[in-house]
Every structure is written in structure tokens, then in C-alpha cells.
Amino acid sequence: MQITEKQLEQVNDRIRALIESNSFYGKKLEEAGISEVNSPEDFAKLPFSEKKDLRDAYPLGLMTAPEDEIVRIHSSSGTTGKPVIIPYTAKDVDDWGEMFKRCYEVAGITKKDRIQITPGYGLWTAGIGFQNGCEKLGAMAVPMGPGNTEKQLEMMQALETTVLCSTSSYALLLAEEIQKRGIKDKIHLKKGVIGSERWSDKMRERISNELGIELYDIYGLTEIYGPGIGINCEYNTGMHYWNDYLYLEIIDPKTGENLPDGEWGEIVITTLVKEGAPLIRYRTHDLSRIIPGECPCGRKFPRIDTIRGRTDDMMKIKGVNVFPSQIEEVLAEFDEISSEYQIRISHLDGKDTMRIYVETNGHVDFADLAKRIAEKVKSRIGFTPIVKVVEIGVLPRSMKKTARVIDERFD
Numbered sequence: 001m002q003i004t005e006k007q008l009e010q011v012n013d014r015i016r017a018l019i020e021s022n023s024f025y026g027k028k029l030e031e032a033g034i035s036e037v038n039s040p041e042d043f044a045k046l047p048f049s050e051k052k053d054l055r056d057a058y059p060l061g062l063m064t065a066p067e068d069e070i071v072r073i074h075s076s077s078g079t080t081g082k083p084v085i086i087p088y089t090a091k092d093v094d095d096w097g098e099m100f101k102r103c104y105e106v107a108g109i110t111k112k113d114r115i116q117i118t119p120g121y122g123l124w125t126a127g128i129g130f131q132n133g134c135e136k137l138g139a140m141a142v143p144m145g146p147g148n149t150e151k152q153l154e155m156m157q158a159l160e161t162t163v164l165c166s167t168s169s170y171a172l173l174l175a176e177e178i179q180k181r182g183i184k185d186k187i188h189l190k191k192g193v194i195g196s197e198r199w200s201d202k203m204r205e206r207i208s209n210e211l212g213i214e215l216y217d218i219y220g221l222t223e224i225y226g227p228g229i230g231i232n233c234e235y236n237t238g239m240h241y242w243n244d245y246l247y248l249e250i251i252d253p254k255t256g257e258n259l260p261d262g263e264w265g266e267i268v269i270t271t272l273v274k275e276g277a278p279l280i281r282y283r284t285h286d287l288s289r290i291i292p293g294e295c296p297c298g299r300k301f302p303r304i305d306t307i308r309g310r311t312d313d314m315m316k317i318k319g320v321n322v323f324p325s326q327i328e329e330v331l332a333e334f335d336e337i338s339s340e341y342q343i344r345i346s347h348l349d350g351k352d353t354m355r356i357y358v359e360t361n362g363h364v365d366f367a368d369l370a371k372r373i374a375e376k377v378k379s380r381i382g383f384t385p386i387v388k389v390v391e392i393g394v395l396p397r398s399m400k401k402t403a404r405v406i407d408e409r410f411d
Contacts, residue, residue, distance in 0.1 A: 001261055001290050001302055003040050007247050010272040011043065011280065012036045017064050018278060024061035025049060025280070044258060048268065049282045054084040054223060062277040063087045070276055075123040076222045083123075086223060087276035093132065095273060099242050100133025100228030106240060106299070107191055107216040107231060109163055111138035116161040118170055119196065120146045125226025126196060130165045133228055139163075146170070149177055160188040168199035168207065169402040172339070175210035176397070189213050195220065195227045197402070198307050200328050203339035217306060221284060224269050230304065238291040238303035245272055248304065249281070250290055253311045261292040266311055267304065285311045315405065317345060317352045318383050324405055327356065330376050336364045337373075340395045340402075347409040354385040359392045 003011075015036060018026035028047065029035075037043045054062060062085070063070060069089045076084040088096075109115070115134045119126030127145055134141040142159055144152055152174065155161070164171060171192055178184055189211055195218040208215050219239050220227035230241035241248060249258055250265040259265045267284045287310060291303040309325040316322075324343065331341055338359040346353045356377065360369060370387040378384040396402070 001248070003043050003247055007243075007272060008037055008039075008043065011247070011270060014272070014274070014278040014280065017275070018280075021064040023064045023277075024057035025053065025278075026064070028053070029280075046281050048256065049279055051084065051223075051283075051285075055082045058082045059085050060087065064278055065089045065275045073123075074125045074222055074226065084223060089275040092225070092274055092276045095245060096129065096225040096228060097132040097136040099225065099245060100129055101136040102242060103193070103216075103218055103228050103231040104133055104137045104139070106233050107193060107214075108234065109137065109139065109191060109193075113162045113191075114140045114142060114159055115163040115165060116142040116144055116152070116156060116159075118144050118146055118152065118164070118166040119227075125220070125222045129220070129226040129228050130193070149174065153177060153181070153183070156189070157183065157186045162188055162190045164189055164192045164211075164213070166192070166194060167196045167398075167402075168194050168203055169197065169398040171207045171211070172203060173397040175207050176393070179210055184212070187211070191216065193218050193231070198309060198325075200332060200339055202332050206339045219304075219307065221286075223279060223282060224271060224284075225274070229269075232306075233295060233297045233299065235296045237295055238305050240295065240299055240301040240303050243302055245274075246270065247272060248290065248302070250288065250304075251283075253285075253287075259289075261290040264289045264305075264308065287311060313405075315343075315345060315407065317354050320382050322354075322381050326380055327377065330380050331356075331358060331373070333376065334358075334369070334373060336360050336369055337389075338392050340392075340397075341404060342395055343405045345405070345407045345409055352409065354383075355388060356385050357388045357390060357395060359390055359395055361392055364389075 015029060019030055032047055070087045071090045072088045072093060074086050117127055117130045121127035131141050131143055142155060142161055171194055178187055190213055192213050192215045194215055204215055217232050218227050219230035229246060230239040232239045247270040249268040251258055251268050253266040267286045267288050269282050269284060270280050271278050287308045288304045291305055295303055309323050313324055314321050340359050342357040344355045366389040370389045374384050374387045
């Protein structure tokens with residue numbers, strides 16, 4: 001999807017702001033001799049920005065608007081290094097709320113809904129993003145934040161919540177708790193807006209069936225406003241994203257070259273109107289594709305496919321490159337197992353070992369199931385893992401994101 005004339009004008013406006021503010025990224029553009037772009041070809045030559053650049057700008061090197069216009073900061077978790085701090089102007093907060101409001105509207109949520117928000121508040125963009133959009137829409141926000149499942153279920157029943165906002169892991173945990181307590185008839189949920197982690201079709205079906213709700217996949221990342229920059233519609237043919245605020249490219253992660261619509265690669269995002277910390281050609285490491293053509297819903301906003309994984313998810317085991325999504329696809333072929341799994345990689349006696357833990361009910365032959373899964377995985381990735389079959393509920397459940405891959409080789 002080629003950049004338009006209007007989007008090029010918006011990019012040039014942001015380049016000028018970056019250079020004038022002498023921000024970290026403005027200096028980078030100036031050093032590269034870039035002051036404007038006049039064509040899609042010029043735009044494709046602009047340097048990428050990476051998470052490392054953002055970390056190097058710590059704490060406020062990304063700040064592009066004057067400080068007296070900055071009303072808020074958000075931050076990534078910083079679990080793998082310095083956190084990334086993103087400043088927001090009042091207009092940025094308002095724009096983000098507008099995008100999130102659109103997401104709710106696409107999901108068929110109205111001001112008559114009661115929206116229970118379970119993602120975390122604070123420096124993380126999640127909870128406050130869901131709330132900002134909810135208030136823009138005019139719906140009732142129930143700002144629970146994460147954890148305290150007892151209280152979540154109590155409020156869900158008392159307030160007759162109609163929409164659940166959460167990670168897929170927490171939605172599953174709540175679904176299991178509702179089943180366990182036999183209170184499904186006291187729950188009034190109709191829809192779930194799920195974000196922050198990739199989830200399998202099997203997990204989606206399980207949550208949808210157990211809670212009896214429609215599910216919507218929301219997309220976003222802290223560096224680019226936060227959640228709310230895209231969502232799937234009722235036809236579930238990919239996620240619409242807001243191209244009046246963002247320009248998306250798909251590149252080959254190895255070469256950095258642009259890929260045609262329809263081909264899978266890495267999402268690169270340019271913010272077109274962001275003031276506090278504009279980003280140009282930011283490499284997200286998320287893997288998807290731009291879906292060509294129009295959506296059956298008739299909306300003109302373009303679409304990307306469900307996030308397949310991340311370029312940095314790749315595990316190297318016994319010399320073989322393996323993505324968690326490959327294992328997930330194999331596991332999806334086995335109806336006997338639940339949506340939950342865990343991969344553990346160890347280094348024992350001079351060699352790498354992969355163990356895959358899966359859950360099933362007590363009515364199947366565990367040993368036979370483990371053997372069949374191991375054979376199927378081998379045919380897909382080229383070596384045989386150790387498969388451990390456990391009872392449903394044994395693997396850990398999470399109130400945030402679930403750690404599905406644990407690499408013990410570097411502990």
C-alpha cells in the first residue's frame with residue numbers, strides 16, 4: 001500500500017518538528033542529511049528506527065513538543081534493558097482516545113455498554129488506553145485493573161458488565177473460574193476486547209464458547225500510542241488500522257525491503273500526526289501482512305492480518321530455527337488437548353532439549369498422545385521434542401501475559 005501525497009505532507013511536517021526540536025531522532029535525520037521527502041521512493045529510503053534507538057534516547061530524548069505541552073508519559077516494561085519513555089501531548093492523548101473509540105465502535109460496542117477493564121494501569125499504556133476510549137465513547141468504565149479474580153467476578157455480576165477488556169490469558173482464567181463456580185447464568189458479558197499477546201484460534205474458540213461472547217482482537221504497542229491502533233470487525237477478516245493517524249509498511253525482516261500487499265513480513269509504522277514523540281519507519285518486529293482489497297464490512301480503512309508472531313520470537317535449537325507459532329499450529333491439530341501449552345528449552349549433557357507441555361482431560365492415553373504429538377512436531381521442524389501430557393489446569397494461568405516459552409539455557 002503506497003504512501004499517499006497527503007501522508008507524505010504529514011511525514012514532512014513531523015520531520016520538520018523532529019529537526020527543530022533537536023530531539024534524538026531529529027538529530028539522526030539531520031546527520032543523514034534528510035529534511036523532507038518528495039516521493040514514495042524518497043520515503044522508502046528514510047532510515048528505520050528501532051527499539052534500541054528509543055532506549056538510547058532515555059529518559060526524555062524522544063520529546064519533540066515543548067515540555068510545557070507534555071501532559072503525560074508512558075513507558076515500556078524495560079524487562080530486557082532500559083525502559084522506553086514516550087511523552088504525550090494533550091492532542092496525542094485525544095487522538096489515541098479517538099482511535100480507541102473507533103475500535104469499540106467497530107466491535108459494535110455502544111455508550112449503553114458497561115466495560116470491565118482488567119489490564120494494568122500506571123506507566124503501561126493498556127488500562128488507561130481502554131478507559132480513555134471508553135470515556136470518549138460515553139460507555140460506563142469499570143476500571144478494575146489486573147488481578148483479584150474474586151473481586152472481578154463479584155463486580156462483573158453486580159454491575160452486569162457487558163464487555164470484558166483483558167489479555168487472552170486472563171480471559172481464559174476468568175472463563176475457567178466462571179465454569180468452576182457455576183455462575184455462567186449470572187454473567188451478562190456479550191463481547192470481549194482482547195489485546196497485548198498473540199493467541200491461537202483454539203484459545204479464541206475456547207474463551208468464546210466458555211463465556212458465550214464475541215471476541216475482538218485489538219492491536220497496539222506502547223511506542224505507537226498503545227492499544228487501539230487497529231481491531232478486527234464483525235467479518236473477522238483481519239484488523240482494520242487507522243491510516244489517517246498511521247502509515248504501515250510490511251518489510252522483509254532480513255533485507256529491509258518493502259513487500260507487496262498480501263506477503264508476510266515485519267510491520268513498520270510511521271506516526272503521521274503524533275506530537276510528543278513522533279516515530280518514522282519504526283520496526284515493530286511483529287509479523288503480519290497487509291490484506292489486499294476491501295473488507296466485506298465496507299469500511300475503507302485498510303487491514304492487516306492477525307499477528308503471527310515476532311521476528312525476535314525465534315528459537316535456535318539443535319541448529320534449527322523454530323518459531324512458537326509453528327508448534328502452536330501442530331498442537332491445533334489435536335482436538336484432545338486444551339489451548340494451553342508451554343515450551344521449555346534446556347541444555348543437558350552438551351545438547352539442547354525441547355520439552356513441550358500440553359493439557360488434556362483424563363479420558364485419553366497420555367503416553368500415546370505424547371508420542372503422536374512428538375512425531376507430528378518432528379515432521380514439521382525436523383527434530384523430536386520431549387512431550388509431557390498433563391491434566392487440564394496444571395499449567396500456570398496468568399493475570400497478565402502467559403510465558404509460553406521458557407529458555408533455561410541462559411539461566
